[in-house]
Amino acid sequence: MRADIALLPGDGIGPEVTAAAVEVLRAVGARHGHDFRFDSFDIGGIAIDRHGEPLPQATLDGCKAADAVLLGAVGGPKWSDPNARVRPEQGLLAIRRALGLYANLRPVRPHAATIGASPIKPHLLAGVDLLVVRELTGGIYFGDKTRDAEGASDRCYYSVAEVERVMRRACTLARARRGHVTSVDKANVLETSRLWRDVATRIVRDEFPDITLEHQLVDSMAMHLIARPRAYDVVVTENMFGDILTDEASMLAGSLGLLPSASLGEGTVGLYEPIHGSAPDIAGKGVANPYGTILSAALLLRHSLGMAQEAACIEDAVDAALSDGAFTADLASDGRAMGTAEATLAVLSRID
Amino acid sequence: MRADIALLPGDGIGPEVTAAAVEVLRAVGARHGHDFRFDSFDIGGIAIDRHGEPLPQATLDGCKAADAVLLGAVGGPKWSDPNARVRPEQGLLAIRRALGLYANLRPVRPHAATIGASPIKPHLLAGVDLLVVRELTGGIYFGDKTRDAEGASDRCYYSVAEVERVMRRACTLARARRGHVTSVDKANVLETSRLWRDVATRIVRDEFPDITLEHQLVDSMAMHLIARPRAYDVVVTENMFGDILTDEASMLAGSLGLLPSASLGEGTVGLYEPIHGSAPDIAGKGVANPYGTILSAALLLRHSLGMAQEAACIEDAVDAALSDGAFTADLASDGRAMGTAEATLAVLSRID
Ligand SMILES: CC(C)[C@H](C(=O)O)[C@@H](O)C(=O)O
Numbered sequence: 175m176r177a178d179i180a181l182l183p184g185d186g187i188g189p190e191v192t193a194a195a196v197e198v199l200r201a202v203g204a205r206h207g208h209d210f211r212f213d214s215f216d217i218g219g220i221a222i223d224r225h226g227e228p229l230p231q232a233t234l235d236g237c238k239a240a241d242a243v244l245l246g247a248v249g250g251p252k253w254s255d256p257n258a259r260v261r262p263e264q265g266l267l268a269i270r271r272a273l274g275l276y277a278n279l280r281p282v283r284p285h286a287a288t289i290g291a292s293p294i295k296p297h298l299l300a301g302v303d304l305l306v307v308r309e310l311t312g313g314i315y316f317g318d319k320t321r322d323a324e325g326a327s328d329r330c331y332y333s334v335a336e337v338e339r340v341m342r343r344a345c346t347l348a349r350a351r352r353g354h355v356t357s358v359d360k361a362n363v364l365e366t367s368r369l370w371r372d373v374a375t376r377i378v379r380d381e382f383p384d385i386t387l388e389h390q391l392v393d394s395m396a397m398h399l400i401a402r403p404r405a406y407d408v409v410v411t412e413n414m415f416g417d418i419l420t421d422e423a424s425m426l427a428g429s430l431g432l433l434p435s436a437s438l439g440e441g442t443v444g445l446y447e448p449i450h451g452s453a454p455d456i457a458g459k460g461v462a463n464p465y466g467t468i469l470s471a472a473l474l475l476r477h478s479l480g481m482a483q484e485a486a487c488i489e490d491a492v493d494a495a496l497s498d499g500a501f502t503a504d505l506a507s508d509g510r511a512m513g514t515a516e517a518t519l520a521v522l523s524r525i526d
Numbered sequence: 527m528r529a530d531i532a533l534l535p536g537d538g539i540g541p542e543v544t545a546a547a548v549e550v551l552r553a554v555g556a557r558h559g560h561d562f563r564f565d566s567f568d569i570g571g572i573a574i575d576r577h578g579e580p581l582p583q584a585t586l587d588g589c590k591a592a593d594a595v596l597l598g599a600v601g602g603p604k605w606s607d608p609n610a611r612v613r614p615e616q617g618l619l620a621i622r623r624a625l626g627l628y629a630n631l632r633p634v635r636p637h638a639a640t641i642g643a644s645p646i647k648p649h650l651l652a653g654v655d656l657l658v659v660r661e662l663t664g665g666i667y668f669g670d671k672t673r674d675a676e677g678a679s680d681r682c683y684y685s686v687a688e689v690e691r692v693m694r695r696a697c698t699l700a701r702a703r704r705g706h707v708t709s710v711d712k713a714n715v716l717e718t719s720r721l722w723r724d725v726a727t728r729i730v731r732d733e734f735p736d737i738t739l740e741h742q743l744v745d746s747m748a749m750h751l752i753a754r755p756r757a758y759d760v761v762v763t764e765n766m767f768g769d770i771l772t773d774e775a776s777m778l779a780g781s782l783g784l785l786p787s788a789s790l791g792e793g794t795v796g797l798y799e800p801i802h803g804s805a806p807d808i809a810g811k812g813v814a815n816p817y818g819t820i821l822s823a824a825l826l827l828r829h830s831l832g833m834a835q836e837a838a839c840i841e842d843a844v845d846a847a848l849s850d851g852a853f854t855a856d857l858a859s860d861g862r863a864m865g866t867a868e869a870t871l872a873v874l875s876r877i878d
């Protein structure tokens with residue numbers, strides 16, 4: 175099969191980790207007889223520098239024409255003034271919205287070999303396997319904003335339809351897993367959360383009676399997520415809460431650098447990116463952890479190209495590399511860390 | 527000295543833990559020659575049942591006339607419909623707002639004896655001593671809300687003055703500690719956060735040049751808070767982020783049941799409450815952890831009555847009780863747990 179993949183390397187370590195994932199995709203393509211073609215486009219800070227805007231039209235067009243999009247990371251000290259008119263993060267928010275990518279899947283399954291790098295006690299982590307489904311194109315991220323000499327405001331809005339579609343996606347994913355959905359909100363304070371809870375309850379009752387649904391307040395969830403992480407299967411929540419909870423959940427896996435994500439819409443191209451940022455402090459040094467992006471490439475094969483077997487092949491290779499101690503600096507405790515190239519090779523040599 | 531303390535026991539375990547703290551206050555009063563007088567008022571679910579509203583006028587008047595307020599917790603299954611017209615939580619939000627309690631102090635200092643109950647690895651917890659200052663009367667909690675058949679909205683608003691005063695409070699508190707302030711926001715996305723960051727920067731530059739200020743994004747903070755908790759001294763943030771981060775931070779201490787809080791305004795009566803909720807599942811069983819409320823009483827003595835020595839006397843007694851293994855069920859790992867009365871006695875017998 176032939177597939178066109180749009181690459182958006184972005185800033186900081188983005189280009190390094192994206193290149194690593196491309197090598198792995200090429201190897202899997204060669205092994206399974208697929209012809210993966212890659213086309214690179216600018217996004218984020220580098221796009222501001224080259225084109226004056228964080229999401230140039232050519233980038234958006236390139237993504238729409240592709241079968242899937244693989245993104246590195248955006249941002250860096252050069253563009254870090256939050257009050258600047260154009261900012262790298264705007265490119266990321268704009269592409270999520272322009273492609274209608276309302277469901278952001280962030281799986282967290284700590285690997286036995288990297289549990290040692292987690293701040294959490296090991297006995298709590300054995301058997302943890304959760305999938306956070308974060309709403310990605312609504313809420314306070316995209317509401318009207320105001321600012322004047324007196325103060326500032328942000329508006330959080332959710333339509334019934336926005337909550338319905340992400341809830342259906344979460345329930346469908348839960349059906350292929352353990353059938354349990356935890357919906358996170360702040361219904362004791364927010365009107366958007368009361369809507370969220372009502373819609374969640376109705377969708378499960380009317381359309382997914384086989385799913386068990388539990389509601390959890392976001393503050394309480396921030397606690398239980400680390401105190402009893404095994405209790406969760408699919409966790410579905412709104413944009414901002416999902417942002418906070420998934421960074422927290424990354425600590426279950428030992429390092430933010432390990433975690434992949436898939437952003438999906440309805441009949442649109444999917445976008446895949448590691449959940450880590452551009453890590454400007456280590457950019458260009460060849461030490462970044464490539465696993466989060468390599469695992470994002472696996473999600474790309476599974477969700478956008480229907481290549482479940484090829485996806486598993488990458489995941490197994492990463493699994494084996496980690497089991498054999500192929501650790502980058504964020505994971506190594508004994509000072510014997512691999513660089514990006516060596517870790518990528520460790521995966522490549524285990525592809526079969 | 528004579529002091530009038532308004533008691534708001536509230537719902538669930540609220541009455542039990544409040545009664546425990548009153549016993550300890552009486553003992554400290556007797557020892558140090560103070561005459562503490564207590565007057566009880568209804569708030570939350572019990573106030574709805576008795577008066578039809580979660581914050582009756584008599585309660586508010588009683589609090590305003592007192593020298594300080596000690597609160598238990600509000601809420602329970604009986605009043606848990608988030609769409610009900612009157613809800614227990616409204617009483618809590620209304621009293622915070624009516625008394626102008628804009629600064630909520632939540633100290634987290636894990637005790638060596640209870641570190642074992644934390645999901646975090648012990649070596650990360652030694653020496654942790656942080657104070658979260660949560661803005662408590664602004665933000666999305668109090669903005670306009672809408673709801674119709676199409677959707678729902680909440681508005682997050684902060685005025686410059688609201689950010690200034692909580693920032694000054696945080697910096698003043700940091701001066702008496704290690705001089706470091708971490709301001710948490712989401713300035714890469716929210717306009718209110720850009721305002722927050724600008725004001726924080728200006729206040730520290732112009733008024734607290736001796737303080738070191740660091741900005742941290744809320745998602746990143748949710749991760750670093752458990753990965754390197756020793757890095758923080760005073761953490762200041764807006765209402766909703768503070769709600770989420772303090773529940774998470776409670777896990778550093780081993781149990782939510784251990785943590786006290788103080789809510790302060792300017793020239794108004796202070797309100798003190800444990801950060802845990804009403805725990806309906808264990809209410810009335812005599813097994814609730816009273817330490818969070820007892821330690822809130824210590825904060826009351828320090829911040830509202832100027833009794834630093836008496837406050838330390840309570841804190842030392844709790845410290846000694848914990849060192850000697852006086853654990854309630856949330857802390858005990860060997861099944862030999864004390865009830866509320868026994869744990870309270872363990873504190874009382876160590877007051878000197
Ligand atoms: C860079 C930022 C705008 C983004 C977000 O908040 O969504 C990031 O934190 C993420 O989680 O992908």
Ligand SMILES: CC(C)[C@H](C(=O)O)[C@@H](O)C(=O)O
Binds near residue numbers: 393769
């Ligand atoms: C009960 C609820 C409204 C309250 C809040 O969100 O402020 C509680 O979670 C707290 O932290 O005191």
